[in-house]
Amino acid sequence: MNCRKVSSSLSAYIDGELAGVEHRMIFDHLSLCETCSAEYEGLLNMKRMVSMLKIREPHETLPLTIISRIEEEQNLNISWLQYQFMTLREAVLRPASPSQISLGLSAAVVCIALLASINRPHEKIEWSALHTGGIASLDSSSQTLAQMESPLNLPLQFAQPAAFSGITYSETIPGFQPVIRPLQSRNNARNPMQQNLPNQLFPPNR
């Protein structure tokens, strides 16, 4: 081990931070090399001097000053957080009054009824076709009507106003769209059902 290598490891040697083999090699080198030995003495002396420095005492009020500063800061933080929690509690965690509960239940019942009606397309409807001059009763579904009205898979047009399409409803079921017919010109829309529906349902005018 050369002097340069030993010199760079002297502090770690003094602090006992070297592995056994390296420590031993430096120990052996120091017993032979005066230059390195002098440097070692100097560094060791420096370490001793620094470690023997007087302990400086703080002012007696230092811990109280620190704690009061922390409390000041903590009070600011807590007041802000408390405000957030209070707002949250007011908005979410507040117990509901009986009137609020009844209102909520009513709204839930209405929603459930609406959903149930949407999912029940098979309803008996009664509708009048002015062009047939009578009232026809159908127990059908929108799918059946769509098939009846658009047998050639023509593009479908959704319900027009009843007066325009020549059909009036005596009853309307939510979600049920009985007037689905092939696209056609306004002039030809006079008797659309007569062209497509079976004759037994719409007997021709005599």
Next chain:
Amino acid sequence: MDFARLFTSAARNDKREFDDLVHRCHRQAYNVAYRLTGNHADADDLTQESFLRAYRFFDRYNRDMPFENWLYRIMSRVFIDELRKRPKFKTQSFDAPYSAGPGENDIQLELPDSTCDPSEIMMTNSLDECLQNALNELPNEFRIAVILADIEGLSYEEIAETMNCSLGTVRSRLHRGRKLLRQKVSPQFRDSSRN
């Protein structure tokens, strides 16, 4: 469940624990702060600011690490940050020759150092001041490493953890710091202190 009460209760426990730590560690922390800054006013500010920051991030404190070491890590960062914020002055090393201008010979500065005169040291017991002056002249990283190793007695591993650097860096900083310190302390003083 009352979250506000839960929160305030946890905060109260943390606060109580931290108050104990302040009472237990403030002397030691102040001593390190003094050696870092070199005067009482700055040491006081540095200690307070370090404890305040420690409290702000107390929820991140890993209990496996001694609190003092964690505090020293914060302190060394505060110390370096605060030094960076201070106005910078042009410094002139006493060791380097002063340039008198073009065509003029450089001037070697010589200032009497009364505090490092051996007889006066013996009389006024200013060993402390002499060493502190030398410490003040060390680069920050070297100073922190020397103080943590020689005053606080931390191992290289602990210093590396505190300074957030490798073991090799700690070894190098300590060695160079001690060598610089030795150069700055007058030879007479070194000889007198050896005996």
